[in-house]
Amino acid sequence: MEQAGKKRIWGEYQKDIAEDHYFYVRSCIRQTFFPGSETTFLRILRDELFKDVFEDARHTTCTGIGYHTDIVPFETTMTIAARHFALMTEAGYVNFVPSCVTSFGIYTEILDTWKHFPEMEAKARDFLWTATRREFKVPENLSHTSDIIYKFRNQLAASSKHHLIDKNDGKPLKVVEHIGCHYAKMFPKCGIGGAEFPAVLSGMVEAWGGEVIDYPERRHCCGFGFRQYLIRANRGYSMSNSKKKFESMQPYQPDFIVANCPGCAMFLDRWQYTIAEMEGTTYNESGKGIPVLTYEEMAGLVLGYDPWVMGMQMHQISVEPLLDKIGIIYDKKDKYLGSKGQYIGVPQQPLFLLQ
């Protein structure tokens, strides 16, 4: 693969990412499955980069999952979004930063719709006023949380304690980067690097010493499919799509997978477990599966944060092989203990997937 060709495309899809003063809204899925990642993001922004990040406790779900399972009408979703813009305006911010990739997709879709159909924006104002007596200004900048980390990746590299390098041979770790569909597929210009060769995670990986793998199903959806996972009868769809990706990436022997969408990270982790238990198949030689990280966890490891405080014990695929490869010192015994060191039980062992 010729790097020059990729860099050319990245050069054409540059995006304006706000420098500071972020109005932050959380992700339902990230809070559920990767709660430590949200905490880590705020810690990085505030403690490493000294940025002003504001969270209004009165914000809620963006209803994205409801919208994409077709139970919540567009008018409702856009008014919920408008309410968040109102909270942002009230707090004196203009830069809107969602943690969830589906949310990011929703907000970009809404802003785009309002541009083409100004009467919808007028309707949103009207609905919001009628329902809540709130008024809003449209954000000046809309960036995903991974865009922010991307923007400051070199600064973070400068204060890093670890690199994405295999300490045994000094070679860059081979990384599969997975971009959530709703980050750039709808509006390629809203994603750094566009939809075909997105740069947001590649940029981080390369800034921190790793090597990005391009494999045939790189751009393929992880298979969340909203209703295709949420309803048990449909879950085969979800698993099949992840399986397709695993089979495609396996020949490249990745050291880990990183995703900017929390749903994707969860699925790529869990489906490896499910496939192992159903078929006895794992996708790396050790039989332990390929560790799947959120980009916050990847950034946190590079900065020397404790993996268990970041919540990496919540992954089904064990992350220790990766931590050992990088040379991170961590307390093995602390993995499943509570915050005061108390014993709270340990997970059962899977039948086939090694842990």
Next chain:
Amino acid sequence: MGRLHERLCEDLRCLEGLNSCMNCGVCTAICPSAEFYHYDPRIICDTVQSTDDELIEQLLKSDTIWYCGECMSCKTRCPRGNTPGLLIMALRKLSQELGYFTDSEKGRQQFAIRRVIGDSILTTGYCMRPMLVNPQNHPEQGPVWEWVYNNLTEVMDKVGANYMKDGPGVLRQIAPAVLAEINEIFKVTGGQDFFQCIEKFSLDKANEMGLIAGERGSDNAYFSEVYTKNSGNHH
């Protein structure tokens, strides 16, 4: 052009999603659903484009429109600027408004989503939260998740969450005043009406099938039926 087609064209997503289709097939080529289901987004666009109400009605009553995973990969590739995924959203909306969704096995599943996700939004302010992912219903989440689920407070505490407490933070408790605003928004924007529409048609279907659906929640026979039934004829 029939009345169904006209109604469809009133939906913004249909206007945004379909300009004109030249049947090139790039959408189907990369569609995750097309690979695993008996589904072809190109044919969906072609069908709507035909303005044939009979075909559109068939579509609205079929499993077909429920196969899409709304990943929007189709939008990235279409050389005419169409988005089959958006068209699907318009079709799904109309199918539910008209009650046609209960004719198909996949369509009936909307009831389960309405009960779980819909009620979660209105009563907690979250679309998804840990208590919704019961390991009994989600064996694929694995034994680590089961351990998390059984030790939620402690695990959340370890990772710095503000679990079910006031103020900002991960998985905070969303204040009643905020929930009141959300509910009001749903009322004013037609969201509440739409929920009731899904409920009404689903309850009618449940009656017809001789299954109890109850007034709320997932602990009923109709819920179990739509949540788990798979005829295996979808490929």
Next chain:
Amino acid sequence: MNKTIVIVGGGPAGLEAAAALGSSPHHVLILEKEHETGGKLKNWHHLFPNFADAFEILKSLEKTLPLNNPEVKYDSNVCKIEQMDGKLLVLLNKGEKINADAVLLATGFDLFDAHKKEEYGYGIYKNVVTSFELEEMFKIGSFPDHLKDGMPKKIAMVHCVGSRDKKAGNLHCSKLCCITGVKQAIELRKHLPNSSVYNFYMDLRMYGQHFEELYQEAQEDYGITFIRGRVSEIAENSEGSLQVKAEDTLSGRPMKMVFDMVVLLLGMTPASSTTPISVSLGLPRTNAGFLSPLHQHIAANETCIPGLFLAGTCREPLSLQESITDARAAAFKIIEWLKLKDNN
């Protein structure tokens, strides 16, 4: 009275127009931006539909050049043309000015920049090549040596690259790529008898004489497979082979195939070198960006600017044969116009 006619562009249209004007008393000057004439014809090996030798045709078009007839200035890029006192002042990038009684724009076309079609991976995956590059391989008689055994065994031809594509910025059909795809597919099978070739198309535009018959020959005599589905994505496998995704729309199934080499059939776009000229003159463009004639049907070689004429692919996608005929028509119109001007 001898007039000065400047022809911008020494490709087939420019050369043929000059030849047609050669029997007139006027002084004809060709301004060629490169250091040799011939335009894109220089890079071609065999021409559709009968595999005629491009080099022979080029030589025939250039046959009077050694006699300095017409005069040709090489490495001469036109940066501006201005209307001045009923004439046209042509400014070259080197600073030289030429006062012309009539100017014929024969600036030709550019091939679509395949890098823009990101999902095809041109410039990123080395076994993705263009129709232009394939023609070069035919000329030198060999394929890139990084291919296993120095030759591809399974090749895909991708139609409509940069044409009929809102995302690529070109809604128009480039007309010639389909027949080029059929021709090159046959040539691949001739060069590589053990290869298999697949053409991925949306429509097969077999508009010209013997085109449809060539398509049939491609299927019957050369065993080329035609799949009605536009290529959606090309990705690279670990050993460099290419995974192509398309839908076989005739059977309604998505498909994935692996190839050793993929050839992108590039569309035609208006030559970028013409932009300074059209901007300085205020010459309008068609929706597809080609130079706009005075009237598409009955004044296709004239423009709204007195003394400015068009010939060849600068005004729309044309085959070589059509460009040559078009050039002769433009020459006639120029002579007619100059006579009219003289009489007034």
